[in-house]
Each structure stands twice: as C-alpha cells, then as structure tokens.
Amino acid sequence: MTSSLGETNVSKITSIEASARAKAGKGAARATRREGLVPAVVYGGNQEPTLIALDPRVVIKGLQTSGWRSRVYEITVGGKVERALIRDVQLHPVKDTPVHVDFMRLAAGSRVHVEVSVHFVGEEKSPGIKRGGVLNVVRHTVDVEVEADRIPEFFTVDLGTLDINDNVRWEDVKGTEGAAPISHEANFVIASIAAPSVDTTTGEATA
Incomplete structure (x- = not known):
C-alpha cells in the first residue's frame, strides 16, 4: 500500500542568515575561519555559485538534528533568499567541527x-x-x-x-x-x- 504524502510531512524549511564572501580559494576560506565563521558555497540551478559564511553554531545545530540530509534551508544573504539542501560538510580531522559546507540550490520544478x-x-x-x-x-x-x-x-x-x-x-x-x-x-x-x-x-x- 502506497500512502499519500500529506502536507504535514513535507520537509520543514529552516531559515538561516549568512554573510557574503568576496573571494574563493583556500586563503580566503582560512581568513573566514579566523573570523570565527564557516565558509560555504551554494551551487547549482544553472546559476553562478554563491560564496557565503555561516555561524558555526547554526551548522552544528543542523547536523545534530535528525533528518538533516533532507532538510530544506532558506538562506538569506545580502537581501537575496535561496533555498538549498546541504550536500556535504567537511569536518576538522581533530576537533570534528565544521570547516566547509556545500549547499545545492533548489530550482522550482526540478527533481x-x-x-x-x-x-x-x-x-x-x-x-x-x-x-x-x-x-x-x-x-x-x-x-x-x-x-x-x-x-x-x-x-x-x-x-x-x-x-x-x-x-x-x-x-x-x-x-x-x-x-x-x-x-x-x-x-x-x-x-x-x-x-x-x-x-x-x-x-x-x-x-
């Protein structure tokens, strides 16, 4: 028996604030981490990647919540809002803290x-x-x-x-x-x- 997907079961949207990053590359990412932030990128949807920086507490809270791989994030950066899924999280090999996050942009109508x-x-x-x-x-x-x-x-x-x-x-x-x-x-x-x-x-x- 295949049951219907009710509206209550559609993934809840988690809204987060991010700041823009001007440069890509390892040096820029290290500079972002020195500021106490986690470098991240939003890619896909036939658009240019958006470089962002996140509060590490937001990332950690998300990863500690069940079902984070299917959670939809609404990311606000510079007045622009994008919906995305977390696709990959790189962790520090010793501290086990997030050092980089990849988000995949969600385009309306896509699968x-x-x-x-x-x-x-x-x-x-x-x-x-x-x-x-x-x-x-x-x-x-x-x-x-x-x-x-x-x-x-x-x-x-x-x-x-x-x-x-x-x-x-x-x-x-x-x-x-x-x-x-x-x-x-x-x-x-x-x-x-x-x-x-x-x-x-x-x-x-x-x-």
Missing part, C-alpha cells in the same frame, strides 16, 4: 536526489515484539528522487501489526507519494521482526 530518514512507530503494539521478537532495521534512510518543493521530512513505518518473521517493504511505507526510490531492487525490505535467538547454553530464548 533532486535526497536521503530521507525512516521513522518507526507502533513498536509497543507489535505482536511479534511482544512475543520476544527483535526489530531488525535494514534501512534507516532511503535514497529517493523527488520534486524539489515536495521533499519529505521523513517516511513512516508502522510496526503495529507485525508478527515474528513479518517484514515491511517499500510499498508499505507511508509518506512516499511522488518519491521514486533509487534502488535496483524492486519493493525492497525496510525492516523485519526476527525470531528471538536461542542461548545454546541454557536453551532459553533471548532478545
């Missing part, structure tokens, strides 16, 4: 490749889990192609009716309308309920 997280609900109702079964998550995220203005915030899997040895496939996932999975396997498995393993020393089932 984009994006990684959408999967949320699992109804675990407490699952007959299989109640009988000692174990949830085996095959995919925590799914790569899909979708319209730029219809990017899902997340997909939902309801485990409420699953028994031991049951599984959830792509066609069972909610919130997938308009999203085409980038997979060579048709109707792939998202998760399953595995039987409890048996401890050979005691003969007792263990979760």
Whole structure:
C-alpha cells in the first residue's frame, strides 16, 4: 500500500542568515575561519555559485538534528533568499567541527536526489515484539528522487501489526507519494521482526 504524502510531512524549511564572501580559494576560506565563521558555497540551478559564511553554531545545530540530509534551508544573504539542501560538510580531522559546507540550490520544478530518514512507530503494539521478537532495521534512510518543493521530512513505518518473521517493504511505507526510490531492487525490505535467538547454553530464548 502506497500512502499519500500529506502536507504535514513535507520537509520543514529552516531559515538561516549568512554573510557574503568576496573571494574563493583556500586563503580566503582560512581568513573566514579566523573570523570565527564557516565558509560555504551554494551551487547549482544553472546559476553562478554563491560564496557565503555561516555561524558555526547554526551548522552544528543542523547536523545534530535528525533528518538533516533532507532538510530544506532558506538562506538569506545580502537581501537575496535561496533555498538549498546541504550536500556535504567537511569536518576538522581533530576537533570534528565544521570547516566547509556545500549547499545545492533548489530550482522550482526540478527533481533532486535526497536521503530521507525512516521513522518507526507502533513498536509497543507489535505482536511479534511482544512475543520476544527483535526489530531488525535494514534501512534507516532511503535514497529517493523527488520534486524539489515536495521533499519529505521523513517516511513512516508502522510496526503495529507485525508478527515474528513479518517484514515491511517499500510499498508499505507511508509518506512516499511522488518519491521514486533509487534502488535496483524492486519493493525492497525496510525492516523485519526476527525470531528471538536461542542461548545454546541454557536453551532459553533471548532478545
């Protein structure tokens, strides 16, 4: 069953302020970091790249939030507003802090490749889990192609009716309308309920 993608599941837009950078290159990027900012670039959409600088706290907060790979950012710089996705974040090898961010500009009407997280609900109702079964998550995220203005915030899997040895496939996932999975396997498995393993020393089932 393929469910419709309701408006409430379209990715929320996160608004951020940025300052413009005049120059590209490693030297200019280092100068930006010395000012306590993170150099970044917004590219794509058949437009020239826009060089920007961000407050590192904004970047870190975004990365610490679930589903950041499918989050739409509305970036304001110099009075101009652009919508984009984070495509890559370079981290400091020792400090693990962001040192550069690549944003991909979203053009209205275009389709984009994006990684959408999967949320699992109804675990407490699952007959299989109640009988000692174990949830085996095959995919925590799914790569899909979708319209730029219809990017899902997340997909939902309801485990409420699953028994031991049951599984959830792509066609069972909610919130997938308009999203085409980038997979060579048709109707792939998202998760399953595995039987409890048996401890050979005691003969007792263990979760």
